[in-house]
Every structure is written in structure tokens, then in C-alpha cells.
Amino acid sequence: MTLFSSPTCFHSHRTRLVLAEKNISVEIVKVEGPELPEDLLDLNPYHTVPTLVDRDLVLYDSRVIIEYLDERFPHPPLMPVDPVTRAQFRLALYRIEKDWYSLADQLEAASDSKQAARSRKMLEESIVASSEVFRARRFFLSDEFSLVDCTIAPILWRLPSYGIDVESRAQPIKNYMNDVFSRRSFQDSLTELEQEMRP
Numbered sequence: 001m002t003l004f005s006s007p008t009c010f011h012s013h014r015t016r017l018v019l020a021e022k023n024i025s026v027e028i029v030k031v032e033g034p035e036l037p038e039d040l041l042d043l044n045p046y047h048t049v050p051t052l053v054d055r056d057l058v059l060y061d062s063r064v065i066i067e068y069l070d071e072r073f074p075h076p077p078l079m080p081v082d083p084v085t086r087a088q089f090r091l092a093l094y095r096i097e098k099d100w101y102s103l104a105d106q107l108e109a110a111s112d113s114k115q116a117a118r119s120r121k122m123l124e125e126s127i128v129a130s131s132e133v134f135r136a137r138r139f140f141l142s143d144e145f146s147l148v149d150c151t152i153a154p155i156l157w158r159l160p161s162y163g164i165d166v167e168s169r170a171q172p173i174k175n176y177m178n179d180v181f182s183r184r185s186f187q188d189s190l191t192e193l194e195q196e197m198r199p
């Protein structure tokens with residue numbers, strides 16, 4: 001199995017975190033800068049990372065990849081079994097992508113400081129506003145670590161590099177971060193450049 005992955009992108013990071021959580025052996029091809037590997041250009045019509053190759057199967061879009069990995073490697077399971085709870089987790093994934101992922105994408109792509117400040121503020125307020133959800137259970141919506149946590153953690157990890165401080169405003173989020181960031185899988189998922197994102 002091969003994963004084309006950027007060492008700094010949070011979409012790639014959530015995929016690496018799922019691979020680490022399930023202890024899956026994978027060859028990681030580091031994709032940096034404007035020059036993309038020829039293989040990736042041939043395999044993925046959108047030329048995006050992450051892209052996963054598993055024998056004849058080529059997958060792109062981190063959501064498609066992490067759901068595939070969870071079904072292909074069922075242990076430990078990262079989604080609940082019951083259809084109602086599964087649907088609630090899928091809705092949470094959708095909302096995190098729609099709100100936090102798109103704001104983080106906007107912030108990273110911002111071409112002027114005013115636009116960056118607007119995205120930064122919206123992202124910070126949106127995360128702080130969900131503090132009570134973090135307080136309710138050990139992990140997000142659950143007592144078990146899940147795909148939702150694999151999706152949230154890469155964003156929370158990047159907050160200092162975005163100039164966002166939620167720790168001093170929301171103790172439940174600080175506790176959650178300490179818990180998730182100290183997991184062996186989370187530490188294993190980090191690239192060198194990601195390790196440098198937090199002092």
C-alpha cells in the first residue's frame with residue numbers, strides 16, 4: 001500500500017493518523033512543492049494529496065480513504081456499528097469538513113492579512129463554541145477514539161501555527177488535546193514538519 005502524502009497538510013495528516021491507529025504498514029511518498037510525482041499525475045485526475053494506492057485500487061479524498069481503511073482493516077474499529085450512531089458520526093464528519101476544514105483551508109490560502117484574520121477569528125470562535133461537546137465524553141461524541149477524532153486532531157494540532165489559542169479559553173478542549181496528542185498513534189502520525197508546529 002502506498003500513500004502520497006504532504007508532510008504539512010491536515011487532509012494527509014488525518015489519513016496518516018488512521019493508518020497509525022490501525023498499525024497498517026504503508027509506504028509514504030512525500031509530496032512537497034509544486035512538482036508532483038509523475039505517478040500521482042497519472043493516478044489522480046485532481047492531482048491532490050492524500051492519494052492511496054492499494055494494489056489496483058486508487059483512492060483520493062481523505063474522507064473516502066479513511067472510510068475505506070476502517071472497513072478494510074477493521075481493528076480497532078473507528079466507527080460505531082449501530083446505524084443511527086454511524087449516521088451521527090458521519091454528520092459530525094460532514095460538519096467538521098464544512099466548517100473547520102474549509103476555514104483552515106481558507107486561512108492557509110489567504111492572500112491578504114485581512115482575509116486571514118477573518119478566517120482565523122471564525123475558526124477560533126467555532127472551535128471554542130463547541131467546548132461543551134468536548135466536555136461531555138472522553139472523545140468527540142464517544143468514549144471510543146474514532147474517525148471523528150482522527151479528523152479533528154490535525155486541526156487542533158495546527159492551532160498555534162495558525163495564531164489561534166483555544167487552550168486558555170476552553171479547558172475541556174485543552175484536556176481533549178492533551179489526551180489525543182499523547183496517544184502513541186498520534187505521535188507516530190506526525191511528520192518532522194508537523195512536530196515543529198507546536199513548541
Ligand SMILES: N[C@@H](CCC(=O)N[C@@H](CS)C(=O)NCC(=O)O)C(=O)O
Pocket residue numbers: 006009010011012046047048049050060061062063
Ligand atoms: N478534499 C480533499 C482535499 C485535499 C487537498 O486539498 N489537498 C491539497 C494539499 S493540502 C492538495 O493536494 N492541493 C493541490 C491541488 O489542489 O492542486 C481531501 O480531503 O483529500
